[in-house]
Amino acid sequence: MVIDEEEALNFYRSLHWSCGVYCPSCGSFEINNRGGRGRGKRYYCEDCGTFFNDFTGTFLERSKIPFGEVLWILTNIHNKSVKQMAEELGHNRKTVARYHKLIRDLLEKNHVDSSFDGTFEFDETYIIAGRKGIKKNVPFDEPPRRRALKRRGRGTYDVDKLPVFTIVHRGTKYTIFLVLKNLRKVVDGIVDEFVKNEAIVHTDEYVIYNNLINHEKVVAHYTVNHGEGEYAKGENHVNNDENRHSLLRRFLRIFRGVSKDNLQGYTLLEQFRINYKTDSYDMILQTIVE
Numbered sequence: 001m002v003i004d005e006e007e008a009l010n011f012y013r014s015l016h017w018s019c020g021v022y023c024p025s026c027g028s029f030e031i032n033n034r035g036g037r038g039r040g041k042r043y044y045c046e047d048c049g050t051f052f053n054d055f056t057g058t059f060l061e062r063s064k065i066p067f068g069e070v071l072w073i074l075t076n077i078h079n080k081s082v083k084q085m086a087e088e089l090g091h092n093r094k095t096v097a098r099y100h101k102l103i104r105d106l107l108e109k110n111h112v113d114s115s116f117d118g119t120f121e122f123d124e125t126y127i128i129a130g131r132k133g134i135k136k137n138v139p140f141d142e143p144p145r146r147r148a149l150k151r152r153g154r155g156t157y158d159v160d161k162l163p164v165f166t167i168v169h170r171g172t173k174y175t176i177f178l179v180l181k182n183l184r185k186v187v188d189g190i191v192d193e194f195v196k197n198e199a200i201v202h203t204d205e206y207v208i209y210n211n212l213i214n215h216e217k218v219v220a221h222y223t224v225n226h227g228e229g230e231y232a233k234g235e236n237h238v239n240n241d242e243n244r245h246s247l248l249r250r251f252l253r254i255f256r257g258v259s260k261d262n263l264q265g266y267t268l269l270e271q272f273r274i275n276y277k278t279d280s281y282d283m284i285l286q287t288i289v290e
């Protein structure tokens with residue numbers, strides 16, 4: 001794998017200094033170029049006498065790896081595990097993992113909570129995740145849906161099988177994944193937070209949804225009974241949620257061992273990708289170089 005670091009840095013500068021080079025301390029544009037190549041490009045502020053470089057005050061300031069490789073990690077974050085990336089880059093796994101976490105934290109910071117009116121699908125799934133991740137080759141998959149629907153052995157944080165509550169707004173397809181410690185008692189709060197004024201809600205028959213219709217914002221609640229082969233009756237389905245759950249599982253399979261305390265970070269990354277599609281990398285990049 002060949003990454004052209006000069007090209008990567010030119011790209012970085014075109015974003016970071018799009019208005020011209022300015023002093024990170026006082027904002028002055030009276031800047032002297034003090035030379036240096038690659039990472040070493042240095043500047044001097046005529047107004048306040050500060051020396052700085054292309055990365056001063058950014059996420060990349062103390063970077064151990066070149067910008068081109070940060071870009072590469074960013075663009076591969078959905079296709080390769082930390083281990084694979086470390087091997088291909090020839091870096092310590094910890095170093096790559098650190099970037100991976102930083103990028104995920106950026107995603108979290110830039111996460112926009114949205115509330116909508118209209119039709120929603122609510123559904124829950126369970127993801128296996130332990131204290132330090134899970135053992136190799138243990139699939140993330142929940143037991144087959146039918147079995148899970150027997151209401152016995154639903155997951156909780158304590159048994160390393162975390163409930164993920166998924167909300168899809170049908171009009172926009174906007175998706176929200178919430179990793180919860182316990183599903184009960186949270187449904188009202190979810191409606192409060194994600195419904196602006198009025199909602200029609202589709203769910204399965206799980207008892208946690210029984211009181212939905214009593215919520216002041218819920219104008220109608222339809223339940224789909226998976227158990228009786230009534231998978232998708234016209235409008236009454238949670239197929240968008242099912243689709244999101246598949247995407248989430250496929251994404252999590254890249255990582256051999258997700259810690260249960262980190263699961264929300266991973267789900268946010270996938271949520272971000274689903275909601276912003278190809279624009280997501282540009283958005284993260286913009287945040288990194290700001």
Ligand SMILES: [Zn+2]
Pocket residue numbers: 023024025026027028045046047048049050
């Ligand atoms: Zn200055």
